[in-house]
Amino acid sequence: MRAVALLGGVVLAVASISAGSDPVSAQSTVPSAGAPTFNKDVAPIVYSKCASCHREGEVAPMSLITYEQVRPWARAIKNKVVAREMPPWGADPKETLPMRNDVSLSDAQIQTLVAWVDAGAPRGNPADLPPAPTFTTGWTNGSEPDAILEMPVEFDIPAEGELGVQMFYSKVPWNEDRFAEVVELRPGNRAVVHHAGIFFVDIPEGARLVNGRIVDSEGKVIGDRGSSGLPSTEGSLPGSSKLLSWVPGRGLDHHRADVGKRIPAGKYVNWQMHYNPTGKPEKDRSRLGLWFNKVPVTHEVLIRQAGDPLATTKGGLSLYRAEYKEVEYKADPSSTRRSRSTPNIPPYVESWSLTGITPVTEDITLYAMSPHMHLRGKSLKWVVTYPDGREQTILSVPKFDFNWQFNYELAEPLRIPAGSKITGVGFYDNSPKNRWNPAPHLEVYWSEQSWDEMYQPFTEYSVDSQDLTKKAGTTTSSQQRQQR
Numbered sequence: 001m002r003a004v005a006l007l008g009g010v011v012l013a014v015a016s017i018s019a020g021s022d023p024v025s026a027q028s029t030v031p032s033a034g035a036p037t038f039n040k041d042v043a044p045i046v047y048s049k050c051a052s053c054h055r056e057g058e059v060a061p062m063s064l065i066t067y068e069q070v071r072p073w074a075r076a077i078k079n080k081v082v083a084r085e086m087p088p089w090g091a092d093p094k095e096t097l098p099m100r101n102d103v104s105l106s107d108a109q110i111q112t113l114v115a116w117v118d119a120g121a122p123r124g125n126p127a128d129l130p131p132a133p134t135f136t137t138g139w140t141n142g143s144e145p146d147a148i149l150e151m152p153v154e155f156d157i158p159a160e161g162e163l164g165v166q167m168f169y170s171k172v173p174w175n176e177d178r179f180a181e182v183v184e185l186r187p188g189n190r191a192v193v194h195h196a197g198i199f200f201v202d203i204p205e206g207a208r209l210v211n212g213r214i215v216d217s218e219g220k221v222i223g224d225r226g227s228s229g230l231p232s233t234e235g236s237l238p239g240s241s242k243l244l245s246w247v248p249g250r251g252l253d254h255h256r257a258d259v260g261k262r263i264p265a266g267k268y269v270n271w272q273m274h275y276n277p278t279g280k281p282e283k284d285r286s287r288l289g290l291w292f293n294k295v296p297v298t299h300e301v302l303i304r305q306a307g308d309p310l311a312t313t314k315g316g317l318s319l320y321r322a323e324y325k326e327v328e329y330k331a332d333p334s335s336t337r338r339s340r341s342t343p344n345i346p347p348y349v350e351s352w353s354l355t356g357i358t359p360v361t362e363d364i365t366l367y368a369m370s371p372h373m374h375l376r377g378k379s380l381k382w383v384v385t386y387p388d389g390r391e392q393t394i395l396s397v398p399k400f401d402f403n404w405q406f407n408y409e410l411a412e413p414l415r416i417p418a419g420s421k422i423t424g425v426g427f428y429d430n431s432p433k434n435r436w437n438p439a440p441h442l443e444v445y446w447s448e449q450s451w452d453e454m455y456q457p458f459t460e461y462s463v464d465s466q467d468l469t470k471k472a473g474t475t476t477s478s479q480q481r482q483q484r
């Protein structure tokens with residue numbers, strides 16, 4: 001058995017498919033010689049590329065496993081695969097480096113499906129049919145995690161109303177930093193979890209946790225979005241505080257065997273949960289599964305946005321351009337954060353640009369990228385400019401789709417030398433041509449709700465000079481402890 005992890009909270013365990021039929025004894029139900037059949041040619045494709053979502057209880061509207069289920073959809077399947085709309089995968093293959101979690105169909109697979117539909121969608125020889133796939137429920141990663149962290153409380157989601165992002169906190173339950181190769185967030189209730197983010201933070205001195213919320217000495221809840229006294233991530237290397245995001249299409253991140261995400265002892269897990277009421281009262285208690293690295297970790301994964309300085313650039317400021325004009329910064333050398341002066345997106349504009357530029361100030365290795373925008377998000381791409389001026393597009397998502405936000409994991413990690421820059425080129429469509437646009441006549445602000453906008457070209461990398469197997473001279477853990 002081979003476990004193929006797919007995106008979207010599903011795992012497909014595909015029995016290795018053997019083409020074990022004897023061509024001589026095969027009773028031919030094939031109308032035209034050489035045309036692909038369901039049993040021989042199509043079933044292996046739908047099992048491995050479609051069934052993870054197209055089955056009972058999953059996100060897609062219909063099951064696509066048996067001939068009886070697939071046959072009525074033949075025309076629609078042809079249209080969707082030729083348009084490359086199914087399986088969902090946003091990267092333009094012409095402008096994107098190979099990704100190890102690419103779920104899209106090869107040209108040959110598309111041709112097979114098209115030829116099958118055009119030949120009248122024949123069933124073929126029963127002996128050719130591979131065993132149907134089996135699915136695991138539970139963790140998408142297919143095994144029990146080494147550690148499971150749980151939201152500190154079960155949260156009651158009211159039937160109606162608009163909820164801000166709910167902030168919960170729980171203490172990291174061990175005494176020394178650990179590194180995770182695989183992390184997965186499993187919503188307790190997928191009907192209500194709209195998106196979620198997991199971070200590691202410190203809580204303010206004198207504050208304490210009550211029911212998973214931070215309260216100050218007077219018992220007032222602090223640490224909610226928009227309140228003063230937000231827990232700080234100071235003392236961490238910028239970029240180490242974020243663990244992962246859950247949005248439809250993702251929530252399971254694979255790092256590399258010897259490169260992991262730091263789970264820092266002494267910090268608090270900050271569960272940032274965004275719930276959408278369903279019309280009836282609901283409950284959720286989401287869980288985080290961690291699979292630790294099995295070999296010594298040399299480098300830690302840092303997650304930053306294109307546009308923010310490298311995690312190790314002391315005092316660096318973010319660099320963003322809105323409609324090609326530099327966004328202004330606060331003159332605060334202690335902060336690397338972009339000031340709030342990013343202009344709003346005007347009404348009715350069809351193509352409004354926001355670009356972030358990260359100067360690469362030391363050698364790094366790039367692993368993965370994930371675009372996060374909201375309903376006006378139109379396209380996003382990552383371009384690396386090398387010291388000699390050569391430009392390379394690493395990932396291009398030409399038609400950003402809010403419903404499918406993938407983490408694009410490079411098949412081969414990419415070395416980027418000091419003196420390069422990483423540019424995240426984003427466009428927004430606030431016109432009526434954007435079918436998701438809830439209100440083209442309105443100016444769009446930068447904030448949390450899906451009708452507001454975000455620009456988050458998340459970029460995962462490590463700093464080459466780091467070597468966590470050597471105690472002295474590491475860029476992070478030793479210094480961090482001193483700062484704490």
Ligand code: HEC
Nearest residue numbers: 008049050052053054059060061073076077080086087088
């Ligand atoms: C990651 C999940 C996922 C995968 C993988 C996936 N689909 Fe889908 N598919 C969906 C969802 C969700 C919808 C309904 C919403 C939409 O159309 O986007 C859908 C819709 C469709 C439709 C249109 C149904 C209609 O009502 O018109 C077709 C046809 C289809 N898929 C075929 C396929 C085929 C063929 C594959 C594999 C080659 C595939 N899908 C893989 C999730 C998936």
